Structure formats: C-alpha cells, structure tokens
Amino acid sequence: MQHERNEQTAQAETLFRSFMKTEGLRCTSERIDVLQEIYGADSHLDADEIYNRLRKKGTGISRATVYHTLDLLFRLNLVTRIDLGHHHTHYEKTLGVANHLHIVCQKCGKVSEATSNQLAGMVEALCSENGFTLGSFSLQVFGECRDKEACAERARQNEAE
Amino acid sequence: MQHERNEQTAQAETLFRSFMKTEGLRCTSERIDVLQEIYGADSHLDADEIYNRLRKKGTGISRATVYHTLDLLFRLNLVTRIDLGHHHTHYEKTLGVANHLHIVCQKCGKVSEATSNQLAGMVEALCSENGFTLGSFSLQVFGECRDKEACAERARQNEAE
DNA sequence: CTCCTTGCAAAGCCTTTGCATTTAC
C-alpha cells in the first residue's frame, strides 16, 4: 500500500513535469510541493489545509501560489475539484482513484468515501456519447446516515463546536 | 413537455407544503416563488440568477431569503447543489431529473447536459451498500470538447468578455 | 537575459448573520 502510494505520486510527478515542458511552464519547488501534498494525502483537502500543512513542514509558500497551483493541476487533470457542501472547494488526486466518490450526510455532515467498479467505465462511455474527452469527474451523493443514533451524536458535536 | 414540467412543479409544491407542515415551518410566498423558479427553469441556476429573475418579475425578494430558501430546499431534497467549477454553487431541481449529469469543458467552459439510465440505480445501490439513505446527488464531469474548432471559438469569445 | 512565478496585501465576490419589522398559522 505504502509502495503503491509512492508509485502514484511518482507517476503524477512525471506526468506533471512532462506537461509543464510541453506547455512551456516551469517546475518550481512550490508546485511540486503542492502536488506531493495532495498525492500524499489519503483523502480530499481544501486549499487552506494544503497551505497549512506545507507551512508546518517549513515550506515557505503563499496562499496565492497554492491557489494558482491547484488551478494548474486541475487543468492538467491531476486533481479534481469536489464540492462537499461546505461552500468551498476541496481537492483530490485523480490518478489511481477513478472509482472513488463521496457520500455526505445532510444531517451530521459526515463524509464517507465509497468506491464503485462501474463508475469510471460509465463516465467514460457518457463522455464518448456526448462528444467529450474525459479529464476527471466527481460524484457527490447527499443523503442521510441509516445509523440515526451515531448521526444524531455527530450532529450534536457539530453544534457544540 | 410543457404539461410534464407543470406536473413536476405541482408535485414539488405539494411535497414542499407537506414537508413544511411536518416540520412546523411556514409556506411563505417567497419560498414558493423560489421553488417555482427552479422547477420552471430548464437547467441549473445560481443564487443570483434566481434573485434577478424574481426581481424582474416584480417579486420583492431579498438575497438573504433566496439563500435561506435554497438551503431549505436542499435539505428537503427538492433541489441539488452542483459545482460547475465556477467557484459558486448552482442549484437544480431533483424531481424528474435523477438521470441527469453535467459535462464541463475545461477549455471553453461549455456545460453539456447528459443523461444516463444506469446512473440513478447505481447511486441508489451505492448508498445502500454504504449505510445511507439517498437524498440527491450530482455528477460533474470535466473534460474537453472533441470539436476543437468550436471549442477554440467559444474560448475566444470568453476572453473577449 | 527573458519571461514566468512568487508573495504580499488589497480587492472581489459569494454567502451568512444580527436585528428590527413583518407575517403565517
């Protein structure tokens, strides 16, 4: 698993460098840092989380650069934008997680990660049918936890904060 | 078609009134106006579009109420929130459009509406498997137009604006 | 050496909030 993750990160970095060369853009250390932060994370992050994590590691990056880089990575399909209903964007790696989706509870806000082995193929087919080349996609599902008790407990915790 | 749309709107309104009664909330004319605006629209709208359309019709509604109502309708699963990458939320009716998704071109920004007859069933199954009751969902696909010429033309138009 | 990129701070924009007023039930 550890090994797999590193491979993904390495693959992303190789792709990134090649993209940058093609587009005549520069591979700065800040950009690589953001890429690694996202690929090293187990799930979705928002811009501020990425900024703070990098600062804590001693990387002297600015928010402006984080936003610029995220936009770049999105355009290159190395990260996806997802909207979990928090009114700000989250970001997630695309490589190696094409069967990935989120289910958000509308009551307690809990976000569950789910996988589907049909999803990627279906989206790919839909793109073809509609005259598009697939870049990335994100599926958000809003619903309610079936476990009402645990859900209510979490909702209470949220209130408290 | 016209008939079908009206039926959906009527169905949404009935559901809404019953929800409101159950929750002890009030059916104000502003809330009904927002609901009708969304159900009367052919596609996704953002909060400001809803506000402006209602104002043009002479409805004296405020932005605050539009936002409050959208939140309410979302919680009741009468509208879905979608993120088309514009960094602000769009809203769309849920009733009668469960097979609906968006494909956004990352180059020119064009949004295509697509349908899939497998999608709703798949999402429903995923919810069950993961211990959730389905409320609503939204799938956004980011990619590139295959028609490069038309795409480049649209991109140029966007620049001009 | 050139042009891209960074970082700071300010501006921008969407969304939420506090509070007095109005209104549905």
Add this chain to the structure above:
DNA sequence: GTAAATGCAAAGGCTTTGCAAGGAG
C-alpha cells in the same frame, strides 16, 4: 398572539488580482 420569516446592511470567508521582486530555463 406568537413564533417564524423577511429584508437590510454589515460582516465573514474563500478566492483572485495587481504589482514588484525573485528565479527557472
């Protein structure tokens, strides 16, 4: 009559932008 909803304006929070300084190719 009373609790809920509206509207206004101000505040809030995420994101973008302008511009000077720095750095990759």
